[in-house]
Amino acid sequence: MVPLIVIRPEPGCSATVTAATAAGLDVHGHPLFAVRPCSWQAPDPARFDALLAGSANVFRHGGPGLAGLLGLPVYAVGETTASAARAAGFAVAAAGSGGLQAVLDSVVPSGARLLRLAGDERVPLHLPPGLRMEERVVYASKPQDMPPELIERLRAPAIIAVHSAEAVRHLTAQCVYHGIRRAPLRIAALGQRIAQAAEGGWGEVAVAALPNDIALLALARQMCQDPGPKGR
Secondary structure: OOOEEEOOOOOHHHHHHHHHHHOOOOEEEOOOEEEEEOOOOOOOHHHOOEEEEOOOHHHHHOHHHHHHHOOOOEEEOOHHHHHHHHHOOOOEEEEOOOOHHHHHHHOOOOOOEEEEEEEOOOOOOOOOOOOEEEEEEEEEEEEOOOOHHHHHHOOOOEEEEEOOHHHHHHHHHHHHHOOOOOOOEEEEEOOHHHHHHOOOOOOEEEEOOOOOHHHHHHHHHHHHHOOHHHHO
């Protein structure tokens, strides 16, 4: 079986590794990003009807600015983000399963005034008619250099699970810097935007059926069981 490499920041990296291990995969976690809080000021909550959150990191790293927004319900991208919101004291209006754009398109009521709390690297959204939204950046994902163990692992065929466009760009740059051939390496991407950010040279770039970890690991399992033309 071809090994799976997970490069997302903690604690998501450990969560994905645990799930992949339970699925019987040969998985190794090497976070290439560290999440850090940003300085930000919360706006007047009376101007908004709800919060929009695309990551649990909003509630893990949002800091004291979150306290003034506790009266606003949260529309979360998925259950992990919803759980983090509840742990931080927020009520959750709904949690999606198909990405943040799907939450906007099918879950948030028309005419809502949203405050989006996000990271410095975030998915662009298209507002349906009637919705209004402001954004605040409350955390940042800081790229890290590859550790020696990861460099060695990537000199052999591997599948790499990638959760963001910024991650695949940083991964590419690190491979170039360390002289790692990308042809034996294949990308399992969480979404189409991530796949589009991958430059040429990878053995394969495949996209999960849905933008969630369950679908990503299902894709990774298929790829790990098939060495592929570059792995032979």
